[in-house]
Amino acid sequence: MGKLGKKARKFAKKHLQSVLKNRRKTKVFFKRKSSSKGQQDTVENQVGKTTIPNGRDPEGEDLKNISLDELFTEDDSDVVEDASDSDGFLSEDQEFAKFLASYKKGPEMFQGEEMDSDEDETSNHSMRLVDEDSSIMSQGKVLTHSVINSLCQLIKDEHNKSALKTLLNGYRAACWYGTDSIGVPDNASCQRIQNSGTFCSILMFMLREADNIFRGLLKIPSSSCKKESILELKNTSKWKSLKPLIKSYLRSTLFFLNQVTDSEILAFSLSRLRASIIFFAAFPSLLKRLMKATVHLWVTGEGVLSSYSFLIIQDVAVVFSSECFGICLIKTYKSYISRSKVVDFVHTKHMQFLRNSFIELCSLDVHKSCAKALLSIQQLANILKQGLRKKKESLKKICSWQYANCIDLWVMFISANICDYDLHHVFYVIIQLINGVACLFPGPRYFPLRLKCVQWLNHLSSSSGIFIPVAALVLDVLEYKMGKEGGKPGKAINFSSVLKLPKHWLKSRNFQEECVFSAVEQLSVHFAQWSYHISFPELSTIPLIRLRRFHEIATTESLRRVVKRLIDQVEQNVEFVQKKRDDLAFSPKDHQSVESFLQLEKGSLNAPFTQYYKSVMQKATSRNLDTNGIKSSMECKNLKRKRGRLPSKMLNGGVNR
Amino acid sequence: MGKKQRKKIVLPPELPPEVSEDEIEVSDEDLQFVNENRDYAGFVSNLDTKSITRHVSRVADVKEDALEFLYEKRLRKKSLEKESEQKGLEVDRVDALPVKTLDGKLVYRTVPKISQHSENVTGGDQDIGDNEADGVDKSLVKLTKPEKRAKLKRMKKEAKKQAKEVENEEVQQTPQAVVLAEVEKELTALEANERKKYKLAELGTALLTDPESNIKSLKEMLQISKDGDHAIAVLGLKSLLAVFKDIIPGYRIRLPTEKEQEMVVSKVVKKMRYYESTLLSTYKGYLQRLIALEQQASFQLVAIRCICTLLDSVPHFNYRESLLAAVIKNISSADDVVRKLCCATVKSLFINEGKHGGEAIVEAVQLIAEHVKVYDCQLHPDSIEVFMSLSFDEDIGRTEMSKADNKFKNKKNKKRKNSEEPSQENDKKKSRKELMSKTRDEVLTPETVNADFKAASLTQDIMERRRMQTETLSAVFQTFFRILKHAMQSIAARSEGISSSSAGASGGHPLLAPCLNGIGKFSHLIDLDFMGDLISYLRKLSGGGSSSDGSSENFLKQLTVSERLRCCIVAFKVMRNNLDALNVDLQDFFVQLYSIILEYRPGRDQGEVLAEALKIMLCDDRQHDMQRAAAFIKRLATFSLCFGSAESMAALVTVKHLLQKNFKCRNLLENDAGGGSVSGPIAKYQPYASDPNLSGALASVLWELNLLSKHYHPTVSTLASTISMLSTAQNQVYHSNVSPQQAFMELSLEHEPFDLKVDIEKPNHKRRRGSGSSVANSSGTNPGITDWTDEDTVRKRLSEHFSLIHDISENKRLRGELDRTTWSLQLYEQYKKQKKTKQNGSKPLKMK
Secondary structure, eight states, rough: OOOHHHHHHHHHHOOOOHHHHHHHHHHOOOOOOOOOOOOHHHHHHHHHHHHHHHOOOOOOOOTTTTTTTGOOOOOOOHHHHHHHHHHHHHHHHHHHHHHHHHHHHHHHGOGGGEEEEEOOTTHHHHHHHHHHHHHHHHHSSSOOOOHHHHHHHHHHHOOOOHHHHHHHHHHHHTTTTTTTTTOOOHHHHHHOOOOOHHHHHHHHHHHHHHHHHHHHHHHHOOOOOHHHHHHHHTTTHHHHHHHHHHHHHHHHHHHHHHHOOOHHHHHHHHHHHHGGGGGGOOOHHHHHHHHHHHHHHHHHHOOOHHHHHHHHHHHHHHHHHHHHHHHHHHHHHHHHHHHHSOOHHHHHHHHHHHHHHHHHHHHOOOHHHHHHHHHHHHHHHHHHHHHTTOHHHHHHTTTHHHHHHHHHHHHHHHHHHEEEEOOOOHHHHHHHHHHHHHHHHSSSGGHHHHHHHHHHHHHHHHHHHHOOOOOOHHHHHTTTTTOOOOOOSSSOOOGGGGSSOOOGGGGGGHHHHHHHHHHHHHHHHHHHHHHTSSSHHTTTHHHHHHHHHHHHHHOOOOHHHHHHHHHHHHHHHHHHHHHHHHHHOOTTTHHHHHHHTTTHHHTTTOSSSHHHHHHHHHHHHHHHHHHHHHHHHHHHHHHHHSSSSSOOHHHHHOOOO | HHHHHHHHHHHHTTHHHHHHHHHTTTTTTTHHHHHHHHHHHHHHHHHHHHHHHHHHHHHHHHHHHHHHHHHHHHHHHHHHHHHHHHHHHHHHHHHHHHOOOSSSSOOOOHHHHHHHHHHHHOOTTTTTTHHHHHHHHEEEEHHHHHHHHHHHHHHHHHHHHHHHHHHHHHHHHHHHHHHHHHHHHOOHHHHHHHHHHHHHHHHHHHHHHHHHTTTTTTHHHHHTOOOHHHHHHHHHHHHHHHHHHHHHHHSSOOOOOHHHHHSOOHHHHEEEHHHHOOOOHHHHHHHHHHHHTTTSSSHHHHHHHHHHHHHOTTTTTTHHHHHHHHHTTTTOOOSSSHHHHHHHHHHHHHHHHHGGTTTTHHHHHHHHHHHHTTTOOOTTTTHGGGGGGGOOOOTTTHHHHHHTTTTTTTHHHHHHHHHHHHHHHHHHHHHHHHHHHHHHHHHHHOOHHHHHHHTTHHHHHHHHHHHHHHHHHHHHHHHHHHHHHHHHHHHHHHHHHOTTGGGGGGGGTTTTTHHHHHHHHGGSSSHHHHHHHHHHHHHHHHHTTTTOOOTTTTHHHOOHHHHHHHHHHHEEEEHTTTTTGGOOOOOOHHHHHHHHHHHEEEEEEEOHHHHHHIIIIIIIIOOHHHHHHHHHHHHHHHHHHHHHHHHHHHHHHHHHHHHHOOOGGGGGGOOOOOOOOOOOOOOOTTTOSSSSSGGOOOGOOOOOOHTTBBBBSSHHHHHHHHHHHHHSSOOOOOOOOOOOOHHHHSSSGOOOOOOOOSOOOOOSSSSOOHHHHHHHHHHGGTTTOOOOHHHHHHHHHHHHHHHHHHHHHHHHHHHHHHHHHHHHHHHHHHHHHHHHHHHHHHHHHHHH
16 A cells, blocks of 8 residues: 555656646645755855845946845745755655664664755655654554553653654644645554544644753753753754754644644744744754744734744844844845735734834844845935936835835834934935925825825934924925815725825815824924924924914814914914023023923923823824724724634734834 | 050940940930939949049059149140140049038039040040049049048048949939839839939939039929828928038029029029029928928928028028028927927027028017017917027127217216126127137138128128117017016906906916016116116016915915016016116015015925025125014024925025124024114014014024024034024134025935945944843733633634544545546556457457
8 A cells, every 4th residue: 555655656746746736836825945955055144145235236227127125135936945845845754764763773873964965865765764654653553642641641751752752753743634745645644643632632732842841851941042052952962862853843833834824823833933942043944944934924914923923033033143133134024015015904003013023123133224224225215216307117116005114114113223323324314215205296195195204204303303394294285275175075084094095085075184184283293392492483483374374264164273273282382482481591502501491391291282292192093093993893894704803902902103 | 554454444344335325315404414423423433432542552653643743734834725624624523523612512513524525535436434544543633632632531421422322223223214114103102102212312412412503403302392101201301401401502592683684694604593593492492391391290390390400500591581480480389399499499590690690580589579479478488588598799889889878877887887897798709709700610611702791891780780689689678578567467467356367367477487587687788767667567576466465375376486586586686787777675575585485385486496586685685784684594594494404405504694794693693681782673573574674583592593403414404503603703704605506406305315325334322222131122012922821722723723634635535536446447448448459459360
């Protein structure tokens, strides 16, 4: 039977490639990546180092076709790897088989590091593998519940290695269960795991306990998460004996990650995998695989799953900061950017989460991420330059979510780190960049984009304490066609979920309201930041004039009221500052005294304008929730239908701007 | 001579029949002759180059030539008759090859001379090839070395030019000559077109080589250009253009009156008259055709291009008026290309006055003025922009002028003039120099009689030129004032509440901006009587009509901020140019500027204009009004808090300038309790005041600078800090400042290099955070993930997962088994079949 099966397999491998491929495709999973070849590792490392010259385009002329996510080159030749994946799998199995054989005879037979390189004699090995496998199978042919339980007990109590080995074998079978990939006799695995109980208990036990067991065997304290502890052990015999076991466990788990679609299982396995992250130090190729899998889950997953994936990415970046940080950054950046091509509402929240976590990742090593930021911003700037020359293609590119999200990403990064690091060169460029984007699209259809720009500028300004004038940008939004009143109510518009409005929205009353509200919000943010500054009266002079004019012209009472309130508050604050100013004895050139002006009051946060600002912000969030609420409930329904589970609770928690 | 003989041997077989035919037939200037002659010329040119290169390459030949040359010279001295003969010969030789004089004239060919030359040859019966060879030698004899070189060059050029045509012609000529009539009928349309193209090329080249004798073929070309086929017609127009451009003489053709025609004239004159009349009539036909075609959309561009080129190159020639009319008609065309072409032509007309003596300018300007009038100022700005390239020479008839002007201008005027003289003087000198050099150039060519005449009669011309200039000026200003008035009227219409559709004001004032620029440029030429009106117009316009009641939004839409700013700028320019002659208060313009600053919107209005206004009105202002300066300083500082870095920079530069100039205003930098000693009549600062003098700005403090020094743009922030450091104590020397315009340009986004310093200097840490701690902190973003407790659900899921996969795999296995069974069954069937056939097959075998 075994022989025949092998022949059939060979036949299939030779003649039915397309079928195999199809099967692989129909699996829900993304393409797996093997990196079992040592050469490939070095190549990847080199790529990691050389991305900077590759990604840069000093001329900026042939940028036309570069899309945003192609900034950092990376070799993921998935097709090739897919083919080699099966080989790697085979070799692993041979290795395992060999190991089993050697284990019986003695530890001296073990082949050390070569295991990954001897893949060429596949046919030869596969034959042996089958033989070995069947021999093992005859030994523990059917893993029943009781057997597993006893094995677990054995391992727990006595740290019995052979039991562990058997269990790992079973674990592997469980992980590969149902996948009829080449090299695994599926009937064998089917036979060995007969019912779901066994399946569950093996997986659960292994996932739960494997880390502890290995740590116990290697005498690594469970709290330790430094890769040095593994690297130190590398030459000890204990390590050598355990290494294949660990590798088998990690590999199986990784494979399992790719097999499973259920978010709970994924999250659980990820959380367990995270515990044993240090073991990856010994297996760089597996680490790559881990990265790929987790980044994918981070981007596509939802809620908890995404956060768990991110935790792993973060841990990898921290633990292997020297080798892996750059790759982590690039991979996450790329997947973030490619993810931001499509936008819907649920997505925006997820994107915010992704952005925040990415910034967290960046903040781990500001040096390195600053270099990446520079490259990326430079690319953005080059596209903008072309846009300023009115090239249609680049204009289109600029008014896209990818571009906006990219700016958003770096704005957040800069504002998160500008207090602690000197990022001024990037800071200046990104401000000019945002200004340029705002100037490029003056039309009312682009108001959402413009408001986003203002938001960014406000954010940058408030985080850095540097003055960025935004009043003119905001006031243009406010003053748009206020003569025409009373359009149709129109659909609810949420500016945050679009960049460019369809034309027919421009006439709706909602659009006007949205314009006024957003403008008032942004203006109050701007004013609130400088409400204690000595120049506040002058800062508000021109905006006040224009606000008053708007108030005179506007006829819609609700809008007038909002604007009137802002005017009153600003005037009040002007008076307040002016009064304080009149008592001063120092001159404008006395910068230090100017700096200390009203600092006390600022600390107390009780000034009327601050109060007003807070109320405006509250209203803004509630307003956003209102407009979003409709959509989000709809989305949730959809989700329920699809997934049967509601992740929004987690999501809301996950997003804190 | 041996060589000659060799040539005789080589050449005869090719040539004799054709050439003899040529000699027989071609005694008249008809089409056939032209064709044959073309061929002949081409042939000779081929032959000639060979022989000449042979001659030139060999030293012995040259020597021989020189000897011969000397000999011939002596001979020539002896007999006049012979000389004349040889001259004829020489001419013939030369004309056989296309010779172009410096002015592009090719005139030497005459047919009688050819016959003469052939008679002249001793061996009359001999083939032309010999003739040719002889001729070559003789002509070589006649030529001096530089001439030879020139000739060689010319021939080579010609050969190159003709190479293509010649090839084609030679292939086609013979069949054409033989069976032209029949073939023509059979030709398909395409071939006919090809033929026409060749024909065009032939005719064109012939005309270029020898216009006088081939002048008739112009008509033929014109005929071709009227062809129904679009491509052919376009080609015809273009080739005619090239020909006309080349052969039109440098003077205006005056057709002889009847009386003159009756007079008996020499052959040469007759010929000349014929030539001129043909040229003129064809040119007329051509122009009519062009002007007709210009209406058709498909031909418009070509026609306009031809018209423009002609007007540009031969503005002195007849029918300029119709050309000009056509150009001006299209000067504000909606088509960008056409408009640009026309504008460029008109501009070049204005600049190159020497080409046509200035009459064209007058005509053009008058036509434009009429055009503007007809279209009620609703034209493209470009059509007025061309006036900017006009230049007026004040020197003309200076003596008379000064006499006349003395009545109006007082002594101070002279002083002012002197102060402004240098720049103008330079201009004048330059233009005069250009003119001189141009005329000189024309003098060099013998044909340009007109220019020659002009140069001679320059003194007489002055009055005429002055008259023309006056006419031009009056037309220009008539246009300008018409535009201004139009703008005024539309404003007035608005303010009086007349329906907005009146006066066609709906489209705004496209011509106002170039018009204002023009007034600014030529303001020194405006008659002083108009000045008062002009200024009052400008004042009203700069108010944009909003002075009466500023609240209504419609008013602001009347004139844009940029246009109002331009009005202010122009008013200042005018005043500056005529400062002393006028007694107008410019205070109103300051008031306007003061309020316009508040109305400025970066996206909508042109920042450059604002910067220019700041420069001209504030930086260059010589008056020192402290109140006003302080008000502007304060307002500009406030202004710079609200707008982009470029605008801020322009404003701040002005502020700095004002502060440096008015050192008393530096009190604004000090926080004097109670306003200090300098505070004006208004004790408290009124930020919203509309009059700078009533703002009480002196009582304020420039706190803006503190916020500006926090500006994100490093240039702005440093400038703000510098300004705040200006001290009141010492009166600093003026630094050479950048102008507001410069500052604006430098900081505008278009000039932003977006260069990141790629040498990524390690970001300096203000505070280094331990990476470990940040990790610990960072888990905050991932809420509620402490440990997994919900193992039961996982277990459940796992079992679900298992059962799913189990089912799938079971299914797969079963299906596989099924497949295998069916397959084996099939195999068995096949086996059975095969067996059967084998049995069947084997049976007959056995039978055998």
